[in-house]
Amino acid sequence: xxxxxxxxxxxxxxxxxxxxxxxxxxxxxxxxxxxxxxxxxxxxxxxxxxxxxxxxxxxxxxxxxxxxxxxxxxxxxxxxxxxxxxxxxxxxxxxxxxxxxxxxxxxxxxxxxxxxxx
Numbered sequence: 001x002x003x004x005x006x007x008x009x010x011x012x013x014x015x016x017x018x019x020x021x022x023x024x025x026x027x028x029x030x031x032x033x034x035x036x037x038x039x040x041x042x043x044x045x046x047x048x049x050x051x052x053x054x055x056x057x058x059x060x061x062x063x064x065x066x067x068x069x070x071x072x073x074x075x076x077x078x079x080x081x082x083x084x085x086x087x088x089x090x091x092x093x094x095x096x097x098x099x100x101x102x103x104x105x106x107x108x109x110x111x112x113x114x115x116x117x118x
Contacts, residue, residue: 059110
C-alpha cells in the first residue's frame with residue numbers, strides 16, 4: 001500500500017452551494033469552508049468530498065461525453081422514488097431511469113450521480 005484515500009475533489013462554479021447540495025443528499029457535515037474550497041464528510045478525520053472553484057467551469061454532457069463526466073458518485077438508497085423526489089427538491093435533475101436498481105441524476109452544476117437500490 002502506498003497510502004490511504006483522503007478525498008474526492010469535484011470541480012465546480014460555486015463550491016459552497018454544491019457542497020450544501022451534497023451535505024443534504026448524503027447527510028455529511030462541512031469540515032472545511034473557504035471561498036474557493038469546501039470539504040464535506042462524516043467528520044474531519046475521515047475521507048471527504050471537496051468542491052474546488054474553477055472559474056471557467058463547463059458542465060459535463062451526459063451521456064454523449066462532449067464534455068466528459070470522468071467520474072461520478074453512486075448513492076445507495078432504500079427507495080429510488082423517495083430518493084429521486086428528495087434529490088429533486090434539493091435541485092437535482094433526473095437524467096435517466098436506467099434500470100430497476102439505479103437511476104442517473106445530475107447535481108445542480110450538472111455532475112451526474114447515481115441513486116442505487118439493492
